[in-house]
Amino acid sequence: MSKSSKNILVTGGAGYVGSHIVEQLIKNKESVIILDNLVTGYERLINKKAKFIKADIKNKSNMTKIIKDYNINSIIHLAAYLNISEAEKNKRKYYTNNITGTMNLLEACKNSNVKNIIFSSSCSVYGNVKGSVSENRKPNPQGYYGYTKFKGEELIKKLSLKYNLKYGILRYFNVAGASNSGKIGEIETSHGHLIKNLAIRSLEKKPKVKIFGNNYKTKDGTCIRDYIHISDLADIHIKGLKYLNNNKKSFVLNCGYGKGYSVQQIVNIFKKIKKGVEIQYQKRRPGDIAQVYANTKKFKKILRWKPKYNDIKLIIKSAISWEKKLDY
Ligand SMILES: NC(=O)c1ccc[n+]([C@@H]2O[C@H](COP(=O)([O-])OP(=O)(O)OC[C@H]3O[C@@H](n4cnc5c(N)ncnc54)[C@H](O)[C@@H]3O)[C@@H](O)[C@H]2O)c1
Numbered sequence: 001m002s003k004s005s006k007n008i009l010v011t012g013g014a015g016y017v018g019s020h021i022v023e024q025l026i027k028n029k030e031s032v033i034i035l036d037n038l039v040t041g042y043e044r045l046i047n048k049k050a051k052f053i054k055a056d057i058k059n060k061s062n063m064t065k066i067i068k069d070y071n072i073n074s075i076i077h078l079a080a081y082l083n084i085s086e087a088e089k090n091k092r093k094y095y096t097n098n099i100t101g102t103m104n105l106l107e108a109c110k111n112s113n114v115k116n117i118i119f120s121s122s123c124s125v126y127g128n129v130k131g132s133v134s135e136n137r138k139p140n141p142q143g144y145y146g147y148t149k150f151k152g153e154e155l156i157k158k159l160s161l162k163y164n165l166k167y168g169i170l171r172y173f174n175v176a177g178a179s180n181s182g183k184i185g186e187i188e189t190s191h192g193h194l195i196k197n198l199a200i201r202s203l204e205k206k207p208k209v210k211i212f213g214n215n216y217k218t219k220d221g222t223c224i225r226d227y228i229h230i231s232d233l234a235d236i237h238i239k240g241l242k243y244l245n246n247n248k249k250s251f252v253l254n255c256g257y258g259k260g261y262s263v264q265q266i267v268n269i270f271k272k273i274k275k276g277v278e279i280q281y282q283k284r285r286p287g288d289i290a291q292v293y294a295n296t297k298k299f300k301k302i303l304r305w306k307p308k309y310n311d312i313k314l315i316i317k318s319a320i321s322w323e324k325k326l327d328y
Contacts, residue, residue: 012078014041173256178322185322229309256294
């Protein structure tokens with residue numbers, strides 16, 4: 001690990017989103033430290049060119065030591081639990097990990113060389129919106145997972161001011177697909193992500209696909225979401241960090257393509273790729289909202305960014321190709 005002043009700490013860097021960010025940082029020859037307790041992360045996703053530390057963000061004194069020892073300049077903070085249904089049932093677990101963990105990490109930046117922090121937030125902070133939503137909208141999370149992300153944002157804003165950090169809050173919409181490198185993709189199956197589930201089902205002879213709720217107030221009764229390809233999302237972090245370094249201005253940005261697809265539409269595309277699919281309609285999942293997609297105006301203006309993979313078929317196909325490579 002270099003003694004350079006540009007060391008980047010990626011919490012949750014052995015997870016799905018984190019591994020894709022690390023892959024791009026390493027490609028750009030950045031010096032990266034991955035911190036992960038491997039609770040839903042995987043050794044297979046750890047980039048060999050990064051330094052890996054198995055640690056937990058809940059351990060504040062250890063976090064303080066790591067930030068000092070590795071002379072961290074920027075943090076990309078992804079470590080969190082993210083199962084929407086589990087969060088409703090086990091609020092304490094989510095509070096401790098997502099809220100207290102984030103607070104520990106920020107407190108550990110006190111008297112350190114950390115200048116920037118990027119935080120993985122979620123469109124779930126908006127709550128029950130109808131259609132397009134911009135960053136100006138007042139957060140009103142409905143589920144507990146969304147609440148932990150909203151509280152995380154508040155802590156980032158408050159403590160960044162206190163410790164003189166610049167922050168970038170990125171509100172991800174639905175993330176899917178896998179890197180073109182073929183080396184990394186989503187492994188964890190517990191998060192209940194639609195496209196990941198379809199990719200798993202694609203390996204079966206006669207796949208049964210569950211749709212949770214078909215009586216929402218949407219065009220076909222199923223939930224509407226904005227799906228963003230993982231490599232585009234990772235690229236946004238790289239551009240976001242560059243922006244913080246160059247402009248020294250904090251930001252809150254939506255990360256989506258600005259287009260919503262219903263679950264039914266996604267499943268219909270899947271049915272064209274995979275024959276013999278049976279759909280099973282189930283009752284709604286607690287915490288799910290009817291529809292949300294990103295207003296991307298601010299985003300395009302600030303980062304001057306253009307997506308490379310905004311094609312829903314390509315996203316689904318890339319998730320399926322990755323799934324074929326996985327040997328559980
Ligand atoms: N994937 C999505 O669609 C999506 C959407 C919105 C927001 N997000 C946010 O993006 C981030 C990354 O999500 P992901 O999809 O890569 O999930 P993931 O489960 O693959 O990654 C999370 C990583 O954090 C690690 N982790 C969890 N708690 C930890 C702790 N206390 N200490 C150290 N490491 C810990 C896990 O082991 C895992 O590697 C999360 O903060 C999540 O809330 C994801």
